[in-house]
Amino acid sequence: MNKLWIDERYCKGCLICIDVCPTKALAASQEINSKGYILPVEKDMKRCKSCGLCEVMCPDFAIAIEEVEG
């Protein structure tokens, strides 16, 4: 199951990654962080095919998907 890494210093909560994910593996967090942004969180990472579209379309270089086997 792949793992989602969000750099909390860089993410501004535009949530483009959730919209562009073709398998809908991400969701918006229920909590607002200390900067006032809503960050993306893992919803169902079993569906993640590590296509990298979220990494390509992130405007703030904040997201990364780590490929984990098994």
Next chain:
Amino acid sequence: MKRHPMLKYLKEEGPLGPRLPLIFCPGCGSGQVLNYTLHAVDKLIEEDEVRRENFLFISGIGCSGRITSHYLNFDSAWTIHGRALAVATGALLANPAFKIVVFTGDGDTGSIGGNHFIHACRRNIDVTILCLNNGLYGMTGGQHAPTTPLGAITTTTPYSNREEAFDLCKLAEIAGAPYVARWTTAHPQQVIKSIMKGLRKKGTALIEILSQCPVHEKMSPVTLLKGFRTKTIHVNKAKESTVGKTFIGEFCDLDKREWNESYQEIIDQFLRTNDKIDE
């Protein structure tokens, strides 16, 4: 912790402290275009074995002007308003091996730097121009620009815009640029391929990228990206209904003699005559 793969090309720490996060508003298209450009540059470094020192990034003034020198860990220059192409011409004369990427906005290219732009296209200098077109002057407060679509609402056109928008792609094509393409920020792979094609091409390449401004258009970036997907149509599919749609795609892809190469011919000619005199 795994980090974004393109952070290796950015300056995260500066002499006055951390430089990231980027200065742009949440969901701005400028950050996305920077991301696409770095992906294209990464592929060129890997596939064509272009050296990292051979890239040069130049920008003018505006939101797009903030992309280069502050963040990129490449040679870069932040120049005066509209004159990024003039600086690029000089840099190319000094070192013809440079692969130059010019980041400009629609105000930078379409209004104040309009003449520099058309004459760069006419001369066919070897630069890749990335024009981030968000249809308004974002940095100064969302005033209407020459590229604002007909009927759009901005801070200076509160009762909708009554002027026709400037088509920068047609202008570049007529002025003589050999590679002209238009995409939006919602078409990442196409933009990356176009930037690679533009950098490989000897000559001017204009890639206009329709970009979103969530602050001044007063919509979420996700809605604006969805709008780009529905309101554009590929130029090869133009047989369908095109009312109210913007054409995207590659408009021309020609092979022409580049400016520096044609001057090199004159230089070579004189070098040959000098050799004959010496003999």
